[in-house]
Every structure is written in C-alpha cells, then in structure tokens.
Amino acid sequence: MSTLPTNLSYTEEHEWIEDRGEVSRVGITQHAADALGDIVFVQLPEVGEQIEAGQTCGELESTKSVSDLFAPVTGEVVAINEAVEEDPSVVNSDPYDKGWLLEVRVTSTGATLTAQQYSEFINE
Template sequence: MAKIAPECRYSEEHEWVATRSDSMAWVGVSAVATDALGEIVYLDLPEAGSEVTAGSTCGEIESTKSVSDLYSPVSGTVVEVNQEAIDNPALVNEDPYGAGWLFTVEVTSEGPLLSAEEYASKNGGEL
C-alpha cells in the first residue's frame, strides 16, 4: 500500500503540497500516483517565474506506462524547479515526498485540498 505523508495536503489529481512558510510551498506527486504510473522517465515542469493556477495543467509526467498531465494544487508564481528530478526522474518514484519534489510556489491561493487522512481514505494509502 502506498505511503501517504501526513504533513502534506493533497489534490484530487494526486499532487501534494507542503507549506514551507506563510506563502511558500513545495509541490510534488503522491506515492499513490507514482505507484499507478510505474517508472517515471520524463518530467515537463513549469519554469521558474511562470504563473500556475490551482486545478490547471502545468506540466506532464511521462512513465513507461503513460503520459499524465500534472496539475497545480495552488495558484502563484513558480520560484524553483527541482533540476535533480528533471535530470533523474526516477527520484520521483524513489522519494516522492523528499528528493522527488517537483517545484516550489509563492502561493497566492489554494485549490481544494484534502487532508492526508481524507486522501488516504479515498485512495487506499497508508499514513
């Protein structure tokens, strides 16, 4: 069963958000998503300085099984992109809540987010 990080909040599309400060947050994809996708081989992420909108597509994740849209769980300005994950997409499979984070955002608003408990209940993960 996929691990759910209790300190994160989650979108219906399986992205997670971890708040770094009042306005800064990390964004990544959950272990539930990485399990479903299989081996991730390519990431197309938003560029630093670009604007993302909660609930809107902001990139793609390609695996050996499929190509999936990446949705932003928050609105704001992308501050940093995880170049290590772009260079080595397997990091997202290996450590989705740590080294496999995708980008950071200076958040202006959030989309609808689930608590870790709500997300685990809906998706069968374990805390």
C-alpha cells in the same frame, strides 16, 4: 501502501503540497508514482511562470503513459527540482522528499485533503 506524511495537504489529482511559509513545495503522491510506473521524463513549468490551481502545469511521462501535472495551488513558480529533470526515477523512489517537483509562492490554494481524507479517497 506506505504511510502518508501527515504534514502535507493532498489533492484528488494525486499531488501533495507542503506549506513552507511564503513558499509551498509541490510533488506527486506515492499512489500516483506507483500508478504511473517508471517515470522517464518530467516537464515542469519555468521559474517565474504563473500557475493556476486546477490547471495543467507540466507532464510526467512514464513507460506506460503521459500524465498531466495539475497545479494544486495558484501562484508564481520560484524553483523547480532540477534533480528530477536529470533523473526522473527519483519521483518513483522518493516522491515526498528528493522527488519534489516545484516550489510556488502561493496566492491561493485549490481544494485540498488531509492525509486521512486522501487515504480514504484512494482506498474507495
């Protein structure tokens, strides 16, 4: 298991959030990417769409299954990572950097965990 970036917040649904000031970047964790297997399709919300923490905001399709993407924050989608729509495997190979999924102008956050808490959660 790779080391979790400590500058990120995590959810029990295996998303990560990077606070970048007015906008937060969202992706899935390495744990989730590994559990899903090879990701072959990513469906993300539209730019301008409002998402709500805890609600479904997209899908990740792998060779094994289709999994919902849950919004870890509430706010307006201001950008999506078109690179992962073109090449979904980037989510598997680099989930914390090039494999980010969307950026949100956050109005409120859901329940989040620190890297330490998330590590304990996935190792229970």
